[in-house]
Amino acid sequence: MGKLIRGFWAAAVLGLLMNVAAAEDIAGAIEHPLISRYPGQDIAWQQIENYRPYRVAVGPVTGYRRIDDWIDTEGRVTRTFYRYRGSDRSYSEIYKNYLEGLEAQKFEILGAGFFPDRKGAAIGSGNWMTAFYAANPLNKGGEANSLFAGTSSSGGAGSIVARKERAAGTVYVVLTVEQHSADYVGALIDIIEVEAAETGLVVVDAEAIGSDIEELGRVVLDGIVFDFDKASLLPESDAALEAIATYLKANPDKRFYVVGHTDSVGTFAYNRKLSADRAQTVVSTLVSRFAIDNSRLQPHGVGPLVPVFSNSSDAGRDKNRRVELVEWQREE
Numbered sequence: 001m002g003k004l005i006r007g008f009w010a011a012a013v014l015g016l017l018m019n020v021a022a023a024e025d026i027a028g029a030i031e032h033p034l035i036s037r038y039p040g041q042d043i044a045w046q047q048i049e050n051y052r053p054y055r056v057a058v059g060p061v062t063g064y065r066r067i068d069d070w071i072d073t074e075g076r077v078t079r080t081f082y083r084y085r086g087s088d089r090s091y092s093e094i095y096k097n098y099l100e101g102l103e104a105q106k107f108e109i110l111g112a113g114f115f116p117d118r119k120g121a122a123i124g125s126g127n128w129m130t131a132f133y134a135a136n137p138l139n140k141g142g143e144a145n146s147l148f149a150g151t152s153s154s155g156g157a158g159s160i161v162a163r164k165e166r167a168a169g170t171v172y173v174v175l176t177v178e179q180h181s182a183d184y185v186g187a188l189i190d191i192i193e194v195e196a197a198e199t200g201l202v203v204v205d206a207e208a209i210g211s212d213i214e215e216l217g218r219v220v221l222d223g224i225v226f227d228f229d230k231a232s233l234l235p236e237s238d239a240a241l242e243a244i245a246t247y248l249k250a251n252p253d254k255r256f257y258v259v260g261h262t263d264s265v266g267t268f269a270y271n272r273k274l275s276a277d278r279a280q281t282v283v284s285t286l287v288s289r290f291a292i293d294n295s296r297l298q299p300h301g302v303g304p305l306v307p308v309f310s311n312s313s314d315a316g317r318d319k320n321r322r323v324e325l326v327e328w329q330r331e332e
Contacts, residue, residue, distance in 0.1 A: 114158025
């Protein structure tokens with residue numbers, strides 16, 4: 001699992017602290033693989049929606065609960081509230097650590113700021129938080145609402161707005177950290193994975209493939225399109241196939257599993273075979289049309305076993321039907 005803030009603490013200490021924190025997580029909480037928690041935090045609240053509109057504020061407050069500069073987007077939104085209990089860390093330490101982690105992972109910082117007294121109009125101020133979360137309200141009650149309920153020992157707060165272009169699509173991160181009390185720091189992290197329909201069919205390019213392989217060890221091959229319920233490729237897959245071949249030729253020492261995935265509609269046996277057949281079709285096409293060495297690609301199908309979204313909606317099922325390139329470290 002990719003870790004945003006790896007490298008900032010010794011691995012042994014990090015693992016120990018994260019295991020302790022995880023023991024305090026609410027039931028059913030899932031940590032998003034894009035961003036790791038600060039050591040000692042636990043997940044106290046979470047809300048995941050496969051598809052919803054989201055307004056990313058990239059400017060200051062300009063009037064009463066008013067921000068003029070927004071990026072309006074939509075997609076899968078994961079909102080996770082982390083709680084740090086203890087007086088040995090302040091909100092500013094946790095804020096700065098997340099900021100350094102985002103910068104290290106080459107996120108574009110669209111705006112950031114922290115304010116000991118919460119005053120002002122800039123990104124991260126109390127006024128900005130009020131206007132921003134009014135536009136993106138929390139749709140269920142719980143611990144995250146502590147962001148909006150001060151205490152006698154409340155302290156400062158700060159926010160970070162960031163963006164990254166990945167092979168799988170654009171992702172935004174909006175992160176707010178606040179000193180809720182002397183021994184309680186809260187952090188709400190919103191991760192917005194932009195729905196491909198916003199800009200039309202997303203097609204991977206060679207550079208984006210390399211970026212995701214380096215970061216995650218795998219990449220979703222967006223733009224690979226099959227006939228309905230079949231393993232035959234449609235002509236609109238050509239651009240993606242050319243990009244994949246370009247990447248493979250530029251990295252001749254790398255080997256990959258080509259992994260087919262389906263949604264959960266139908267029997268497991270049927271979906272397993274369909275996913276394997278689709279993976280084989282991609283391999284055969286890369287070998288026959290683009291002269292890629294067959295020994296570098298190993299096709300597999302896992303059917304519905306590894307969903308990335310809930311299969312309860314059309315949008316989720318569409319995302320689960322995919323082909324991935326997974327780096328394969330072959331033993332010599």
